[in-house]
Amino acid sequence: MKLKQSPFLHTVSVDEEYVALYNSLNLEVAFLKRSFIEQHQQGQMFISSDTVSEHILEQLKKLGLLIDEQADGYELYREYLKALNEPAINILYLLLSDACNIRCRYCYFLAPMPCGYRSSLMKKETMISALNLFVRCVKKSVAKGHLEQHIVIYGGEPTLNKEVFLETLRYIDVLKEKELLPKTVSVTVNTNGILLDEEILTQCKTTGAVVAISIDGPKEVHDQMRVYSSGKGTFDEVIHSYRLAQQSGVKTGVCVTIDGHNLFRMKETVRWLADELDAKGMGFNILIENTTGQHDHYAEIVAQELIESFRVARAMGVYEDRMMRRVKNFLNKEPVFSDCGGCGLQMVVSPDGKIGVCQAFCGEKEFFVTEPFEMFEPESHPFWKRWRRRSPLTNETCKNCIALGNCGGGCPYNAYRVKGSIDALDERFCAHAKATTNFLICDLWEKQKEKQITSK
Numbered sequence: 001m002k003l004k005q006s007p008f009l010h011t012v013s014v015d016e017e018y019v020a021l022y023n024s025l026n027l028e029v030a031f032l033k034r035s036f037i038e039q040h041q042q043g044q045m046f047i048s049s050d051t052v053s054e055h056i057l058e059q060l061k062k063l064g065l066l067i068d069e070q071a072d073g074y075e076l077y078r079e080y081l082k083a084l085n086e087p088a089i090n091i092l093y094l095l096l097s098d099a100c101n102i103r104c105r106y107c108y109f110l111a112p113m114p115c116g117y118r119s120s121l122m123k124k125e126t127m128i129s130a131l132n133l134f135v136r137c138v139k140k141s142v143a144k145g146h147l148e149q150h151i152v153i154y155g156g157e158p159t160l161n162k163e164v165f166l167e168t169l170r171y172i173d174v175l176k177e178k179e180l181l182p183k184t185v186s187v188t189v190n191t192n193g194i195l196l197d198e199e200i201l202t203q204c205k206t207t208g209a210v211v212a213i214s215i216d217g218p219k220e221v222h223d224q225m226r227v228y229s230s231g232k233g234t235f236d237e238v239i240h241s242y243r244l245a246q247q248s249g250v251k252t253g254v255c256v257t258i259d260g261h262n263l264f265r266m267k268e269t270v271r272w273l274a275d276e277l278d279a280k281g282m283g284f285n286i287l288i289e290n291t292t293g294q295h296d297h298y299a300e301i302v303a304q305e306l307i308e309s310f311r312v313a314r315a316m317g318v319y320e321d322r323m324m325r326r327v328k329n330f331l332n333k334e335p336v337f338s339d340c341g342g343c344g345l346q347m348v349v350s351p352d353g354k355i356g357v358c359q360a361f362c363g364e365k366e367f368f369v370t371e372p373f374e375m376f377e378p379e380s381h382p383f384w385k386r387w388r389r390r391s392p393l394t395n396e397t398c399k400n401c402i403a404l405g406n407c408g409g410g411c412p413y414n415a416y417r418v419k420g421s422i423d424a425l426d427e428r429f430c431a432h433a434k435a436t437t438n439f440l441i442c443d444l445w446e447k448q449k450e451k452q453i454t455s456k
C-alpha cells in the first residue's frame, strides 16, 4: 500500500520514542513510534512493508492523515470555504452606553474615540428596534443550522443607562415568553461592576443573565490599571459589587485583562479568584494594541502563561474560557474558522442607533451603517459578507499553519490597529494559537500514557 500525506499533516515530537501525526484541518491525531515513520516514510509518501504496517496506514487514511496518491486532499477545505459565503447573525451586542464611569489605562474602547466624540445613552426605542431586528436575524440563522444565540449587554459601561438596562432584560423576557427568541438564548452583562445594585441584580437573576465583572487580580494588581479618572483604584467598590452579585444568586463570571500588571501573575490570579472570590468561571482577555507601555515579548509570554494558568484552573476545577474554547474544539474535533463573532456572526448596535460589525469600531464608526432597523438585513450587507470571509481558511499564510483549524484567526480589529487591515494576521494571537495547539497534542499524549499505565 502506498499513500501520501495530507497537505494538512503536521508532525509533532511528543517524547523521545513517539511522534504525533496531526491534521490541522479536521483535528485528527495519531501517535506513532518514530521508528515506524522512519521505516515507512519516503518523502511525502508512506509505503507499507507487511500486513501490520498496511493496517496502520489504512487507519491513518481513515483519520485523513494520509490520502490516496491521486487525491489533492482539499475536498474538506473547499466544503468549509463555502460556509464562509454566508453571514448568519446569532450574536447581538447592545451598547447601552458608550460612556464609562472609570478610566482603565488599557481601555481599547475609549482610547480610539475621536477628539470631541460625544458619548450617549441608548434610548428605549432603539433598544426595542435592535432586539426586534435580532429576532428576525435569529430566525434566519436557525434555519441555516446555527443553534446557539447570545445577547451581550455592553458599553462603555451599560449600567450607566440603568432604566434602559432594566427595560432591555424585561423585553428579552417578553420575547422569550412569546417564543420569538429561543428560551436558550444566553444573556451576558459585561460590566466594571461598580454601579450594580439590588434592582439590577434581581432583574439579571430573573432573566438568567450572567454578570461578567472585570477584576484583574488582587487589589495591588487590579488598582494599577482599573482606576477612576482621579487615578484612584476601583478594587474595593468592584469587590463589594461582586460579592453582592454572588449573594443575590446571580450567575457571575470574571473577566481578566492581561497586561504588564498581571502578565507574570496569571497562575496566582487563577488561584486567588478561585480561593478568595469562589469564582467558578473566568476568562482571560488578550490585550488589544493600544498606547500603554506593553511588554516587548507580550505575545509569547501570554501564550505560555495561558497554558500554565489553564493547568492550574483544570486542577482546581475552574473554567477558563479562552483556553477551554480551544480545548473543546480540539477534543470534539470541531474545527473553528473564526474566533470572533464579528466575522459575520454578530451585529452591534451603538447607543445612537447605528448598526455595526464590531464594538471596538464604535468610536470611529468604521464598519457601521445608518439604516432603518425595520428594513435592514445584515446578512446581505457587504460589511458582514467581507468579515465573514475573514478567516485563516482564506489567508494563504495560514494554510500551512499547525493551528489552522483550532485558531479562528484572532481579533480582526487588532490586526487593523497594528497592520491597517482586518484581513492581516493578528500576530499576538497567532503565538497563543500555535503554542496551544502544540500543548493540546502533547497533553493528549500524556493523558493517553497515564491511561495505559493505570489500565496495566
Ligand code: SF4
Residues within 6 Å of the ligand: 339, 340, 341, 342, 343, 357, 358, 359, 360, 410, 411, 412, 413, 414
Ligand atoms: S474584531 Fe476583535 S474586538 Fe471586534 S468583535 Fe472581533 S474579537 Fe472583538
Ligand code: SF4
Residues within 6 Å of the ligand: 392, 395, 397, 398, 401, 402, 403, 404, 405, 407, 408, 409, 410, 425, 426, 429, 430, 431, 433, 434
Ligand atoms: S495561528 Fe496565525 S498563522 Fe496560524 S492559522 Fe491562526 S491566524 Fe493563521
